[in-house]
Amino acid sequence: MPPEFDTVLYGTDGPVATITLNRPEHLNTIVPPMPDELEAAIGLADRDPSIKVIVLRGAGRAFSGGYDFGGGFQHWGEAMMTEGRWDPGKDFAMVSGRATGPTQKFMAIWRATKPVIAQVHGWCVGGASDYALCADLVIASEDAVIGTPYSRMWGAYLSGMWLYRLSFSKVKWHSLTGRPLSGVEAAKIELINEAVPFERLEARVAEIAADLARIPLSQLQAQKLIVNQAYENMGLASTQTLGGILDGLMRNTPEALDFITTAETEGVRAAVELRDGPWGDYSQAPPEQRPDPSHVIKP
DSSP: OOOOOSSEEEEEETTEEEEEEOOGGGTTOBOTTHHHHHHHHHHHHHHOTTOOEEEEEESBTOSBOOBOOTTTTGGGGGGTEETTEEOHHHHHHHHHOTTTOHHHHHTHHHHOSSOEEEEEOSEEETHHHHHHTTSSEEEEETTOEEEOGGGTSSOOOSSSHHHHHSOHHHHHHHHHHOOOEEHHHHHHTTSSSEEEOHHHHHHHHHHHHHHHHTSOHHHHHHHHHHHHHHHHTTTHHHHHHHHHHHHHHHTSSHHHHHHHHHHHHHOHHHHHHHHHTTTTOGGGSOGGGSOOTTOOBOO
């Protein structure tokens, strides 16, 4: 039997392993031990000789709402704090360390020798978009919302996947504005592979997984390795090192500290409204530009 996790579910069906982010009541936001558990679950599938394809998805009405910042750095405890206060030295050491950095743990998706399909629905924002884009193939529902609101406040690109998947002009636009994309828009500019109606999402991912499973495993592994290596040669690792350091700095500018104080004293909704309200997007967008809340994945 696979181990029981606190924040993810792991299951297999023939040659396909499915990993489900499982904090649906919190939109699958990222808190410890999710990075460690995702890395461990990917490792289970990668070591299982019967598995050829890995599917990554989220339970409930979102893939993931990104990092949970409602408690500031409190989720990370002494890894990020000293005597109850953020410690920039610990932050730098933690985020840049292979054994401790959350981004490096999510990069298990990239490093897995077997193809990973990200099945994206609902919200896929902030750090969640970084690790969804670490997958080899990304299939989204048409009404999914993918973006990096941290481009405006409290962060910087982490995995580098937005940079490597988009054209120069597109990545400049999204990195500077933080503007989100629907699933349809993300597929159109080739940030992701396909967007389909939510009602077809699970079936379409299953179709692709079944197609891949017909190919010899070593062939899949060889093709993934050669493509990944090309991007490694473009400086992916150094980009991620700088991204983690800048992310820590941008969380601790005077404006960012005011942002997190608002989140702690008035609630996350109030902080998000101040950040995104003038732009009229993400949770501040009209209903037709937000994910349909009735679109729920039941694990």
